[in-house]
Amino acid sequence: MPRYVIRSMLLTDTAQVAAIERQVEYHPWSERQFQGSLEAGQRCTVIVDGEQVIGFCILQPVLDEANLLLMAIDPKFQGQGCGSALLEESLALLGDGCVMAFLEVRGSNTPAISLYQKVGFHQMGIRKNYYPADRAVFASGKEDAVLMALTRGNPFA
Ligand SMILES: CC(C)(COP(=O)(O)OP(=O)(O)OC[C@H]1O[C@@H](n2cnc3c(N)ncnc32)[C@H](O)[C@@H]1OP(=O)(O)O)[C@@H](O)C(=O)NCCC(=O)NCCS
Numbered sequence: 001m002p003r004y005v006i007r008s009m010l011l012t013d014t015a016q017v018a019a020i021e022r023q024v025e026y027h028p029w030s031e032r033q034f035q036g037s038l039e040a041g042q043r044c045t046v047i048v049d050g051e052q053v054i055g056f057c058i059l060q061p062v063l064d065e066a067n068l069l070l071m072a073i074d075p076k077f078q079g080q081g082c083g084s085a086l087l088e089e090s091l092a093l094l095g096d097g098c099v100m101a102f103l104e105v106r107g108s109n110t111p112a113i114s115l116y117q118k119v120g121f122h123q124m125g126i127r128k129n130y131y132p133a134d135r136a137v138f139a140s141g142k143e144d145a146v147l148m149a150l151t152r153g154n155p156f157a
Contacts, residue, residue, distance in 0.1 A: 004082060006089045009044035009056060011035060016053035017046065024072045027132060034058075042069070045090045047082050055082050057090040059101070066094055068103035083115050091119070091152065099152055104145040106131050113146060121148040 009017065018031035034056075037044055043059040043066070055073035059066045071090075073083045091101060104127065105112050123146055130145035 004047050004049055004054070004085070006045060006047050006086055008093075009034075009038060009046045011038060013046050013053050013056075014038070017056045020053065020056065020072050020074045021070070023075055026134065029070065037069070043090065043094060045086065045093065047073070047086045049077070055086050057086050059090055059094060061094060061098060064097055065100045065102065066091075066098050068101060078111075084118055087115065087119050091150070096153060101150040101152065103148050104130065105148065106133075107144040107146050108137075113148075116148050116150075119150070121150045123147070124149050 014031050014034040017034050018029065021028040021034075034044070037058050043061060045057045045059075046053045047055040053074075054077040055071070057071040058069040060069050068087075071083070071087060073086070091098070094101075101121070102124075103116065103121065105116065107126070125147045127145040127147060129140065129142035131143040133141060133143035135141045
């Protein structure tokens with residue numbers, strides 16, 4: 001994917017980021033929430049094809065750890081390695097001071113769980129009935145979250 005560039009998200013990117021989010025999420029973040037993430041100092045990255053934002057990643061650093069809050073690739077650009085490249089680079093940009101990363105993901109989200117495993121995350125547990133969900137698919141209107149963690153560097157160094 002030589003023409004794609006991964007860089008920090010700018011306030012001018014948030015409309016395109018929110019447009020991607022609306023395409024992929026059942027309960028999408030608003031543009032204002034993405035602006036809030038930038039203002040709060042969260043580590044927000046985008047992958048771009050020229051002027052077009054084609055994906056984003058939001059990491060929240062907490063001391064020597066980070067939480068992956070959200071990431072997505074525009075459906076037209078999925079399956080080309082953009083998601084794994086974006087996540088690996090976003091984690092690398094956190095630097096060596098970040099020793100662990102955590103995330104929660106819908107149990108039904110096989111593509112994302114496979115991506116996270118490919119990047120090195122492991123399942124830690126399940127949070128029951130965590131996400132609001134479509135009642136046509138989940139009768140309870142809720143879906144479990146899978147909790148995953150990644151250890152970076154040598155934790156015993
Ligand atoms: C999850 C997501 C970010 C993956 O992005 P992507 O650019 O398509 O992923 P990549 O092309 O880099 O694929 C990396 C790995 O992810 C997994 N993967 C990606 N798409 C998959 C699919 N449709 N089915 C199963 N595994 C898939 C594979 O393990 C793949 O590795 P491989 O190509 O060696 O098999 C993308 O599908 C997406 O934006 N989904 C909607 C939003 C979302 O679910 N975000 C995560 C929760 S916050």
